[in-house]
Amino acid sequence: MLTFENVGLRYGNGSEILSDLAFSITPRSFQFLTGPSGAGKTTLLKLVLLSLKPTRGRITLFGKDTETLDKDSVTDIRRRIGVVFQDFRLLEHLNLYENVALPLRVIGREETSYRAEVLELLRWVGLDERIASRPSVLSGGEKQRAAIARALIVRPELLLADEPTGNLDPTLARRLLRLFVELHKSGTSVVIATHDLALMDQYESARRLVLADGRLHVFE
Numbered sequence: 115m116l117t118f119e120n121v122g123l124r125y126g127n128g129s130e131i132l133s134d135l136a137f138s139i140t141p142r143s144f145q146f147l148t149g150p151s152g153a154g155k156t157t158l159l160k161l162v163l164l165s166l167k168p169t170r171g172r173i174t175l176f177g178k179d180t181e182t183l184d185k186d187s188v189t190d191i192r193r194r195i196g197v198v199f200q201d202f203r204l205l206e207h208l209n210l211y212e213n214v215a216l217p218l219r220v221i222g223r224e225e226t227s228y229r230a231e232v233l234e235l236l237r238w239v240g241l242d243e244r245i246a247s248r249p250s251v252l253s254g255g256e257k258q259r260a261a262i263a264r265a266l267i268v269r270p271e272l273l274l275a276d277e278p279t280g281n282l283d284p285t286l287a288r289r290l291l292r293l294f295v296e297l298h299k300s301g302t303s304v305v306i307a308t309h310d311l312a313l314m315d316q317y318e319s320a321r322r323l324v325l326a327d328g329r330l331h332v333f334e
């Protein structure tokens with residue numbers, strides 16, 4: 115579903131942050147994307163989300179070369195990828211139910227057609243008693259799970275999460291990992307960018323994509 119071939123990325127006139135990246139992500143796979151802070155994890159996720167263009171090489175997403183996409187293809191690809199940002203990006207003027215439902219409203223779905231789905235997803239992430247709450251009254255872990263629910267409501271084929279356990283204590287981080295593993299078992303490809311070694315130790319058999327010195331090393 116995703117292939118990088120000899121991808122390089124530099125910001126402005128700086129040196130290459132990422133060099134000769136070559137890897138694939140297949141349907142129904144689970145991987146950690148790791149490496150020290152500043153190694154380029156967020157940058158790599160931005161390349162996948164089409165919010166940055168590679169300065170070298172080729173990225174193929176869902177069978178399409180991303181160099182030559184028309185507007186409709188960009189929209190289509192973005193809808194097939196769910197993202198959980200580090201800073202959650204929940205909207206403060208909406209309650210939890212409305213935040214999670216927003217991507218469906220944006221694509222023009224009627225509330226009667228999605229209400230049950232939103233409630234079910236909020237139950238799955240354990241936030242069914244918080245549906246009327248505003249983001250500001252939620253704990254870090256609750257915000258994290260709300261952001262995950264919002265990313266999943268469009269049933270993406272690929273889920274990207276940037277440092278999802280950054281603000282969580284180890285117990286909550288473990289619970290969150292269980293949600294990601296369950297999601298993977300239900301057929302979604304999952305990429306978790308993290309430098310949380312304890313988290314990765316919870317799932318030792320997962321594939322690891324390791325960024326170091328601008329290069330990517332894959333450990334199956």
Ligand code: ADP
Nearest residue numbers: 125126131149150151152153154155156157158
């Ligand atoms: P990570 O997510 O692994 O911490 P990032 O992808 O955020 O790493 O950053 C990789 C490197 O690229 C860092 O040195 C960072 O300072 C630099 N960088 C990130 N975004 C930009 C930008 N917009 N312009 C210039 N340099 C950037």
Ligand code: ADP
Nearest residue numbers: 125151152153154155156157160200201276277
């Ligand atoms: P993090 O490392 O916490 O994942 P980022 O490094 O991506 O966060 O930084 C957040 C924002 O700041 C991003 O929009 C990124 O592009 C920008 N940014 C990061 N590093 C630099 C930099 N050295 N110069 C300019 N912009 C940067």
